[in-house]
Amino acid sequence: xxxxxxxxxxxxxxxxxxxxxxxxxxxxxxxxxxxxxxxxxxxxxxxxxxxxxxxxxxxxxxxxxxxxxxxxxxxxxxxxxxxxxxxxxxxxxxxxxxxxxxxxxxxxxxxxxxxxxxxxxxxxxxxxxxxxxxxxxxxxxxxxxxxxxxxxxxxxxxxxxxxxxxxxxxxxxxxxxxxxxxxxxxxxxxx
Amino acid sequence: xxxxxxxxxxxxxxxxxxxxxxxxxxxxxxxxxxxxxxxxxxxxxxxxxxxxxxxxxxxxxxxxxxxxxxxxxxxxxxxxxxxxxxxxxxxxxxxxxxxxxxxxxxxxxxxxxxxxxxxxxxxxxxxxxxxxxxxxxxxxxxxxxxxxxxxxxxxxxxxxxxxxxxxxxxxxxxxxxxxxxxxxxxxxxxx
DNA sequence: CAAACACAGATGACGTATCAACTATTTCCT
DNA sequence: AGGAAATAGTTGATACGTCATCTGTGTTTG
Numbered sequence: 001x002x003x004x005x006x007x008x009x010x011x012x013x014x015x016x017x018x019x020x021x022x023x024x025x026x027x028x029x030x031x032x033x034x035x036x037x038x039x040x041x042x043x044x045x046x047x048x049x050x051x052x053x054x055x056x057x058x059x060x061x062x063x064x065x066x067x068x069x070x071x072x073x074x075x076x077x078x079x080x081x082x083x084x085x086x087x088x089x090x091x092x093x094x095x096x097x098x099x100x101x102x103x104x105x106x107x108x109x110x111x112x113x114x115x116x117x118x119x120x121x122x123x124x125x126x127x128x129x130x131x132x133x134x135x136x137x138x139x140x141x142x143x144x145x146x147x148x149x150x151x152x153x154x155x156x157x158x159x160x161x162x163x164x165x166x167x168x169x170x171x172x173x174x175x176x177x178x179x180x181x182x183x184x185x186x187x188x189x190x191x
Numbered sequence: 192x193x194x195x196x197x198x199x200x201x202x203x204x205x206x207x208x209x210x211x212x213x214x215x216x217x218x219x220x221x222x223x224x225x226x227x228x229x230x231x232x233x234x235x236x237x238x239x240x241x242x243x244x245x246x247x248x249x250x251x252x253x254x255x256x257x258x259x260x261x262x263x264x265x266x267x268x269x270x271x272x273x274x275x276x277x278x279x280x281x282x283x284x285x286x287x288x289x290x291x292x293x294x295x296x297x298x299x300x301x302x303x304x305x306x307x308x309x310x311x312x313x314x315x316x317x318x319x320x321x322x323x324x325x326x327x328x329x330x331x332x333x334x335x336x337x338x339x340x341x342x343x344x345x346x347x348x349x350x351x352x353x354x355x356x357x358x359x360x361x362x363x364x365x366x367x368x369x370x371x372x373x374x375x376x377x378x379x380x381x382x
Numbered sequence: 383c384a385a386a387c388a389c390a391g392a393t394g395a396c397g398t399a400t401c402a403a404c405t406a407t408t409t410c411c412t
Numbered sequence: 413a414g415g416a417a418a419t420a421g422t423t424g425a426t427a428c429g430t431c432a433t434c435t436g437t438g439t440t441t442g
Contacts, residue, residue, distance in 0.1 A: 017333025137328035142208025
């Protein structure tokens with residue numbers, strides 16, 4: 001059981017490429033967004049998730065679900081955004097434990113101003129650089145990898161999760177909405 | 192100049208997929224690595240970059256170059272690793288400004304222990320889930336996107352960079368080594 | 383119904399990443 | 413030679429992410 005299957009050249013090229021693409025792409029998108037808009041990338045994601053719903057209100061756990069963030073990340077980030085006036089927290093009438101995160105006018109203005117530039121960046125560095133065949137290939141690859149990750153997560157739940165000690169998590173289970181469409185503000189006009 | 196080209200369904204599917212894959216994959220790989228090895232993902236990358244060279248010594252700026260990190264990130268991270276005994280800093284005889292980052296025995300032991308598990312994770316979630324055609328497609332996609340990012344970076348240098356104020360950076364220019372092979376410790380046995 | 387449990391969320395500690403200075407050398411250029 | 417500029421690296425401030433822990437509230441179930 002000691003020997004390892006290292007990657008061959010073809011495999012290594014793909015893996016290196018994915019890593020390089022990820023790191024550089026994220027860095028560039030974040031930098032451009034910040035440069036043009038006073039919003040960080042996480043800010044942007046939260047605001048998009050909020051504006052994906054007509055009332056601009058969302059429970060924190062729903063937000064975590066939408067974004068694949070764990071609850072503590074949501075809480076910390078929302079706090080930072082509250083302090084900058086992009087969102088507020090509201091009481092939840094039904095559930096005394098809960099709250100709502102609500103987008104403010106300032107938040108709406110910020111996302112409306114930032115979205116076009118962000119979509120342009122995504123096009124410039126990714127979408128417009130790929131052929132339709134490559135776009136579809138990318139979708140297929142993502143689906144395969146995400147499926148692998150979710151299978152593993154499910155196994156892990158079976159072995160450990162539902163036994164002792166509740167482990168409040170998000171991001172694991174199936175998408176609560178019908179399709180797998182995450183928030184993005186890249187394919188809809190703003191509300 | 193006011194209207195925005197939002198993403199159509201095919202484009203949005205690819206973009207959403209890429210985002211989901213990136214976030215979940217990184218989180219899972221980092222978590223598994225940390226769980227099995229006392230190394231964070233950045234630690235792992237630094238140690239691989241060091242062991243990619245026979246003497247296990249590397250100038251910080253070279254490290255930044257290898258990894259696509261900016262100098263301050265290298266400096267901060269190396270400091271943390273020094274404090275945990277994974278690497279040390281050495282004086283550089285040629286250049287009085289410079290130094291060397293040197294892997295310690297403890298660092299070597301850690302990377303040797305961690306590498307097989309990490310490669311297994313990469314196989315489990317990515318490589319073994321994709322067909323050879325998908326691997327090649329992924330490589331092609333990465334190359335296209337990275338090329339776009341580097342073109343933009345080059346333009347930016349032209350417009351702003353080489354004018355006023357030195358902006359010491361890494362990650363921009365061409366790969367200093369012959370091929371584009373970044374460090375990885377996924378396709379070589381350890382030294 | 384009460385004890386056990388699950389859930390929503392906040393918080394503190396810590397590691398990580400970026401930016402903007404800042405110091406100390408080297409290199410370049412005339 | 414000598415000053416300007418580029419380079420190597422550090423540092424401090426701040427934002428971001430995760431983990432473990434804690435509180436309070438709902439939900440189950442004996």
